[in-house]
Amino acid sequence: MLIAQLSDLHIRADGRPAYGIVDTAGMLAACVVQLQRLDPQPDAVLVTGDLADHGRPADYALLRELLAPLAMPLFLLPGNHDEREALRAAFPGPRFDHLSQESGFVQYAVDLGPLRLLALDTVVPQQGHGVLCAQRLDWLERRLAEDPRPAIVAMHHPPFATGIAHMDAIGLLQGAAELDAILRSHPQVERVLCGHLHRAIQARFGGTLASTCPSPAHQIALDLRAGAPDCFTLEPPGYQLHAWRGGRLVTHTVVLGDWPGPYRFCEDAPPAH
Structure with a gap:
């Protein structure tokens, strides 16, 4: 089983570049x-939130076109930039039935x-931070209790502080301790896969x-100083x-782009293909 995880796409249909x-x-x-060139191909693609930049129907229409x-199978989660109803409306059909409403x-x-x-849905509408309320956590605990198979939990906001202060201020501000306890009681969880931090x-968690x-x-710029400004970089995506x-x-972790190589570890060998 091979899963490709994308995150924080910030698609916008207005033709303007994000942040100019x-x-x-x-x-x-x-x-x-690049994903289409992979051999072997991923069995699934997981996108952990901030699919659109403004959560508008036109943004999701463009996103659907780009992912087509x-x-x-594609598994999509909302992030703080997303709008749940517009997301669900844009992705009907058998490839996206998992977007059906759960309370x-x-x-x-x-x-x-x-x-x-x-x-897991960590979104608070119109807010940058995330929350896991009792209802959402109860759903997770019931799902883990019903099946002991190895599990991946996916969510947008990470449940731990990263040291990047301006992002931690809009991190998961409610429910992290409760999530920690649930995961500790269900050791079949192999990984908690998140986005938000770019x-x-x-x-270690739970x-x-x-x-x-x-x-x-x-x-997001890697700046661990207290009070560091909220900046982004054009490091390799x-x-x-x-x-x-x-x-x-x-x-x-895969770096996007075309790079020289691959080369064999032998000076006289022809390039590998």
Whole structure:
């Protein structure tokens, strides 16, 4: 089982670059091309929130067009930039039935052969921070109790502080301690996969590993100073590949773009293909 995780696409249909600089649609299109070239192909693509920049129907229509070349199942989560109803309306049909309403939240459980994917909705409408209320946490606990198979929990806001202060201020501000306790009581959770930070960051949490994913567009500046300004950079964009092999989930962070190589570790050998 091979899962590609994308996050923080920030697609906008108005033709203007995000923050006047970032061509998010063009960068996602390049990412889709690179995903199509992978051998082996991912069995599924998970997108952990901030799909659109403004949550408008036209943004999701463009997003659907950009993702259409991917033949594998797509599993989408909302982030703080998204609007639940517009997201659900834009992605009807058998490839997106998991977006059906779960008590008003975009939460769902999916069987992925040897794994289960449990998607959590951390969105607070019109706010940057995230919340896991009792209703959402109860749903997760019931899903974990009903099946002991190895599970991935996916959510937009990471449940741990990263040290990037302006992002931690709009992180998961409610429910992290309760989530920690639930995960500790269900050791089948292999990973908590998150977005929001536009960087690859890992931390122990709930007796397992929680991580965030880089963006195929812009990255949050790595600045750990107290009071650092909220800035982004045009570091190489990326995504992650999560490979389930031999009862273990192994994660690779992939840098997007065309780079020299691959070369053999031998001076006289021809280039590898």
